[in-house]
Amino acid sequence: xxxxKVVNQGRQPLPAYATPQSAGMDLRANIDAxxxxxxxxxxxxxTGLYIALPEGYxxxxxxxxxxxxxxxxxxxxxxxxxxxDYRGEIMVLLINFSQDDFVIEDGERxxxxxxxxxxxAAFAEVEELDATERGMGGYGHTGVK
Numbered sequence: 001x002x003x004x005k006v007v008n009q010g011r012q013p014l015p016a017y018a019t020p021q022s023a024g025m026d027l028r029a030n031i032d033a034x035x036x037x038x039x040x041x042x043x044x045x046x047t048g049l050y051i052a053l054p055e056g057y058x059x060x061x062x063x064x065x066x067x068x069x070x071x072x073x074x075x076x077x078x079x080x081x082x083x084x085d086y087r088g089e090i091m092v093l094l095i096n097f098s099q100d101d102f103v104i105e106d107g108e109r110x111x112x113x114x115x116x117x118x119x120x121a122a123f124a125e126v127e128e129l130d131a132t133e134r135g136m137g138g139y140g141h142t143g144v145k
Contacts, residue, residue: 002054004115009089010048012107024062024112027092035104037096042076045092045110053084053115060114061092067110072098075111082113 008014010030017025029035030048037043053059061080067073076095092111096102104110 002057002115004054005052007050008048009050010046012048015049015113024114026064026109027061027090027111027113029092029104029106029108029110031104031106034106037073037094037102037104039096039099039101042093042095043104045094045104047090047092049090050087051082051090052087053082055084056117056119057084058082058116058118059090060116061090062112062114064109064112071102072096072100073102073110079114 006014010028012028012030015025015027027047027049029045031046035043035045051059059082061075061078061082063074063078073094073096076093080093082090090113094104094110
């Protein structure tokens with residue numbers, strides 16, 4: 001388990017795993033007044049959290065499945081990425097894809113955060129790529145069943 005330094009300038013508890021095998025931790029809105037999201041409106045919601053990730057790690061900000069299914073609320077730039085060298089507040093870009101207003105309350109669980117290891121890549125320009133069985137097939141080329 002890696003250790004992540006965190007500054008909590010909000011009123012909410014630190015993110016925590018709900019179960020021993022959870023991949024994500026819930027992020028909570030840290031707001032002074034409720035935010036009303038009208039249909040197809042988006043809003044950047046503060047969490048009050050600032051983190052310092054170790055080099056080689058990122059924090060992925062993802063939708064909560066229950067909010068997406070039941071209310072049509074999702075993270076617009078999903079997954080959002082928090083880089084290891086970012087030191088600003090973690091913010092969540094929410095959008096309302098439903099036809100009803102949605103009110104975000106202080107402390108509401110609005111997204112989940114997954115900590116993931118990543119690699120950086122170096123491109124090596126070549127004249128052609130090696131052949132594979134799939135080749136250039138994409139976007140449904142294997143059928144629907």
